[in-house]
Amino acid sequence: MNIYKYEFRKYLKSTTIWTFSIIALLFFYLALFPSFASEAEQFEKVIQQFPETFRKAFGLNQMSFSTIGGFYNFTFSYIVLIAGIFAMKLGVDIMSKEVREKTADFLLVKPVNRGSIMLPKFLASLTHIILMNVVYVIFAIIAVELFKNNDYNKEVFYLVTFSMFLIQIFLLTLGLLLGTISKKLKSVLPISLGVVFGFYIIKLLNDTIEDTIISFLTPFEYFDSSYITENISYSVSHLLFSIGLSIVFVVASYIIYEKRDVPSV
Numbered sequence: 297m298n299i300y301k302y303e304f305r306k307y308l309k310s311t312t313i314w315t316f317s318i319i320a321l322l323f324f325y326l327a328l329f330p331s332f333a334s335e336a337e338q339f340e341k342v343i344q345q346f347p348e349t350f351r352k353a354f355g356l357n358q359m360s361f362s363t364i365g366g367f368y369n370f371t372f373s374y375i376v377l378i379a380g381i382f383a384m385k386l387g388v389d390i391m392s393k394e395v396r397e398k399t400a401d402f403l404l405v406k407p408v409n410r411g412s413i414m415l416p417k418f419l420a421s422l423t424h425i426i427l428m429n430v431v432y433v434i435f436a437i438i439a440v441e442l443f444k445n446n447d448y449n450k451e452v453f454y455l456v457t458f459s460m461f462l463i464q465i466f467l468l469t470l471g472l473l474l475g476t477i478s479k480k481l482k483s484v485l486p487i488s489l490g491v492v493f494g495f496y497i498i499k500l501l502n503d504t505i506e507d508t509i510i511s512f513l514t515p516f517e518y519f520d521s522s523y524i525t526e527n528i529s530y531s532v533s534h535l536l537f538s539i540g541l542s543i544v545f546v547v548a549s550y551i552i553y554e555k556r557d558v559p560s561v
Contacts, residue, residue, distance in 0.1 A: 299413060303390060303420035311424045313498050314382045318375055319435045322347050324372040325442045332361045333445050347417030364440055365448035369456060369521040376460045376516070377496055379432075382424060383464035385488040387471020390417050391549065408465045418472060418546065425468055429461040452525050457551075459530070466515040467492065469545035476549045512537060 323505040361367060391414075436457055440448065440528035474487065481487065511517040511534070 298435045301419050303417055304423060307386065307390070307420070308422055308439070311428055315428045315431050316442060318378055318432060320377070322371065322375055322436060323439050325369065325437045329364060329367045329443050330445065332367065334454040351467035355444050363446060363448065364444040365452060365525075368440060368453065369525065372456055376463055377492070379460050379464055380430070380495075380515070381429070381488055381492045383467040383496050384492050385484055386421050386424060387468040388478070388488055388510070390421050391472050391475030392478050414550055421468055421472070422540065425461065426463050429464070432460065433457055449528070452526055455524045456526070456532065459524070462519055462535070462538060463515045466518070469542040469549070472549045473545045474545045476552045482519040
């Protein structure tokens with residue numbers, strides 16, 4: 297419990313900054329919606345002039361500037377990218393900091409086993425992800441209600457918004473695994489940016505070629521807003537695959553953490 301409290305307090309400021317930065321970005325984008333909506337027909341005509349592959353890659357192919365739901369989905373694709381970077385960074389950092397800061401031997405000589413160290417770390421990071429999403433959902437509802445010009449499908453809105461939590465869980469658990477196996481990691485941000493942007497680039501690529509197999513290679517395709525809008529549900533195969541991999545990442549992290557050699561100062 298002491299480890300959980302320590303880890304929770306340590307990352308609270310960072311979580312607060314990232315959360316309200318995302319919310320500020322959301323309000324900035326949605327504040328532009330009334331202007332876009334009033335000129336929606338002209339904007340959509342301009343977009344149609346771009347090559348189809350370009351429109352698909354950047355989510356413009358099925359975007360509607362005239363509805364708050366369509367505009368929110370477009371905005372959300374960039375918000376979830378930032379949220380994903382935060383989750384990956386949190387997972388890598390919380391599991392690798394003792395090795396990076398050369399304090400692991402001090403922690404591990406305490407009268408606790410390694411499982412009692414890793415579990416509170418995981419729970420603390422999970423708590424931060426939950427807090428971020430709860431606060432984001434509240435402000436997302438306020439923002440959409442504030443700037444809407446017509447009714448929107450609330451079920452689709454909640455499904456799209458909740459997908460941020462699911463994507464973050466996947467990236468958090470992957471970050472835990474990477475943080476556990478990394479022995480000479482000097483900085484957390486480069487690996488976090490590299491992995492998340494790598495996943496996002498795969499998503500952009502697959503948006504143009506629409507290959508089912510490739511869609512399983514990136515978490516950003518597991519909960520595609522276009523699919524959610526059309527089906528008012530998640531893809532069951534992608535959802536189960538995401539949950540399964542997240543469990544595998546956590547279990548693998550635990551096993552590796554239990555057995556790995558820890559360098560001493």
